[in-house]
Amino acid sequence: MVTKYDIFELVYxxxxxxxxxxxxxxxNKSDEDYHAVHKQLRELVAMGLLRKTxxxxxxxxxxxxxxxxxxxxxxxxxxxxxxxxLDKNFAEFLSKALQKKxxxxxxxxxxxxxxxxxxxxxxxxxxxxxxSRKPLRVKIFYNILLNNLLVYFRYxxxxxxxxxHFYDKEIERELNIFKRLKRKEVVLYRKVVKxxxxxxxxxxxxxxxxxxxxxxxxxxxxxxIIPGNLKSLDVDEVKNYQDAxxxxxxxxxxxxxxxxxxxxxxxxxxxxxVPKIAGKIRTEEVYIKGNPNFKITxxxxxxxxxxxxxxxxxxxxKREKLSLKEILNFAVYFHNEFQHIHxxxxxxxxxxxxxxxxxxxxxxxxxxxxxxxxxxxxMGYTKGSKKRKDEKLFQTLQKVILWNLxxxxxxxx
Numbered sequence: 560m561v562t563k564y565d566i567f568e569l570v571y572x573x574x575x576x577x578x579x580x581x582x583x584x585x586x587n588k589s590d591e592d593y594h595a596v597h598k599q600l601r602e603l604v605a606m607g608l609l610r611k612t613x614x615x616x617x618x619x620x621x622x623x624x625x626x627x628x629x630x631x632x633x634x635x636x637x638x639x640x641x642x643x644x645l646d647k648n649f650a651e652f653l654s655k656a657l658q659k660k661x662x663x664x665x666x667x668x669x670x671x672x673x674x675x676x677x678x679x680x681x682x683x684x685x686x687x688x689x690x691s692r693k694p695l696r697v698k699i700f701y702n703i704l705l706n707n708l709l710v711y712f713r714y715x716x717x718x719x720x721x722x723x724h725f726y727d728k729e730i731e732r733e734l735n736i737f738k739r740l741k742r743k744e745v746v747l748y749r750k751v752v753k754x755x756x757x758x759x760x761x762x763x764x765x766x767x768x769x770x771x772x773x774x775x776x777x778x779x780x781x782x783x784i785i786p787g788n789l790k791s792l793d794v795d796e797v798k799n800y801q802d803a804x805x806x807x808x809x810x811x812x813x814x815x816x817x818x819x820x821x822x823x824x825x826x827x828x829x830x831x832x833v834p835k836i837a838g839k840i841r842t843e844e845v846y847i848k849g850n851p852n853f854k855i856t857x858x859x860x861x862x863x864x865x866x867x868x869x870x871x872x873x874x875x876x877k878r879e880k881l882s883l884k885e886i887l888n889f890a891v892y893f894h895n896e897f898q899h900i901h902x903x904x905x906x907x908x909x910x911x912x913x914x915x916x917x918x919x920x921x922x923x924x925x926x927x928x929x930x931x932x933x934x935x936x937x938m939g940y941t942k943g944s945k946k947r948k949d950e951k952l953f954q955t956l957q958k959v960i961l962w963n964l965x966x967x968x969x970x971x972x
Contacts, residue, residue, distance in 0.1 A: 561595075564627075564645055565586070566596065566600060569585055575617065579597040579600055579615075600616045634704070640684075650711075651712075653709060657701055657705070657709075660719050661696055661697065662697055663696050664695060681699060690726070691729075700958075726957050727957075731883065737967060740972065753781075756805075757777055757780050759927055759929065763909050769793055769796055780797065795831070799832055800909060802828050803829035811916075817918065819866075822910065836904040836906070840861055841858055844858055850944075853942055854947075865900060871889075881922075887953055890915055890918055894911055894952065894956075897911050928963060933955060933958060936955050937952075939951075
C-alpha cells in the first residue's frame with residue numbers, strides 16, 4: 560500500500576508538479592487507486608508539505624518539508640521503514656522515553672501492548688538495547704534520526720544519553736548463553752556472523768563517507784550483484800573492507816596476536832583501491848576532516864608511539880585472568896590511542912574498529928557490528944570529539960557488546 564509519505568518522497572524528488580494520474584503510474588498502481596492517491600495528495604497539502612497548482616501537486620518549500628525528506632532519506636539509506644517511525648503518537652512516546660536512562664512499561668503512559676510494539680519497531684532497526692524481556696526493560700539509543708523525528712513533530716525533548724551503569728552482569732550472562740549456543744549451532748552461527756559482517760561493513764564505511772546504502776551493500780557482498788548506478792571506487796572500497804574483515808576474523812579465531820605488521824596488512828587489504836597509501840605508514844601530516852581540534856601524532860613520532868602502544872598490548876595479552884571491566888578498559892584505550900596516532904594517510908578509523916574487534920574477539924567477546932542507533936554516539940566519543948573521551952566510549956562499547964550478544968543469541972536460540 561502506498562502511503563502519503565511515499566507520495567511525498569516521490570513529489571519531492573520530482574521537483575516539478577505531478578498530477579494524481581502520474582503518481583499512480585510511478586507506483587505502478589491501477590486506475591482504481593486514483594482516488595486513494597488523490598486523497599493522500601490533498602492530505603499532504605493540508606499538512607503544508609505540498610501545494611496544488613493548475614499544473615498539479617508540487618513541493619511546498621519549507622523547513623518542515625526539508626526535515627521530513629531528510630528523515631525519509633536517512634531511513635532509506637539504512638533500511639529503516641520510515642512509515643513505522645512517522646507517527647505522532649510514536650514520537651510522543653519517544654519524547655518521554657528518551658528523558659530516562661532506561662524504561663519499563665511502567666515508566667511511560669502507554670498501553671503495555673503499545674509499549675511492546677514500539678520497542679519491537681526500535682529493536683528491528685537497531686535503535687534500542689533490550690536489556691531484559693521479563694520484565695521488559697530497555698535502553699533507547701538517541702541518534703540524529705530520532706532527534707529529527709522529534710523536531711518534525713515539534714516535541715521538545717531533554718535527552719539523557721549519559722549512563723554510569725555497568726552492564727557486567729548482563730554481559731556475563733549473555734556470554735554464557737552465547738558459548739553454549741555457539742557449540743550447539745555451528746552452521747547457523749557462521750550464517751549469523753556473515754550477516755553481521757556485511758552490516759558492519761556498511762556502518763563502518765558510512766562513517767567514512769561511502770555513499771552505498773545498506774541494501775546495496777548486501778546486494779554487492781551477499782548476492783554478488785553490483786547496482787549500475789554505483790561508482791567502481793565505492794564498490795571496491797566495500798569489497799576490500801570485506802577482505803580485511805575476513806582476514807581479521809580468521810586471525811582472531813586462531814588467537815593470532817596483533818602486531819604492527821598485521822595491522823599494516825589489514826589496512827593494506829582494506830585500502831587496495833588506493834595503492835599509493837595501502838599498507839604504508841604516513842610520512843606527512845594529516846587532520847580529521849570537520850574536526851581540526853582532534854589531536855593527531857606528528858609523522859616523525861608515529862613509530863615511537865606505535866611501539867609503545869604494542870608494548871602495552873603485549874602486556875595485555877599475557878595477562879590471563881582479567882575481569883570484563885579490565886578488558887573493556889584496555890579495548891577503549893587501544894582504540895583511542897591508535898586513532899590518536901593515526902598512522903596512515905587514510906583508512907585509520909576503519910582499521911581502528913577492525914583491530915579493536917580483533918582484540919575483543921580474541922578474548923572470546925563476540926562483537927561484529929555497531930548498531931545503527933549507536934553510530935552517532937560512537938562518533939561523538941571518538942574522532943568527532945574535540946578531546947579524548949575514554950570513559951564515554953567505555954559506556955558506548957559495553958552497550959555495543961551487549962547489543963551484539965543479545966542479537967546473536969536471539970538468532971541462535
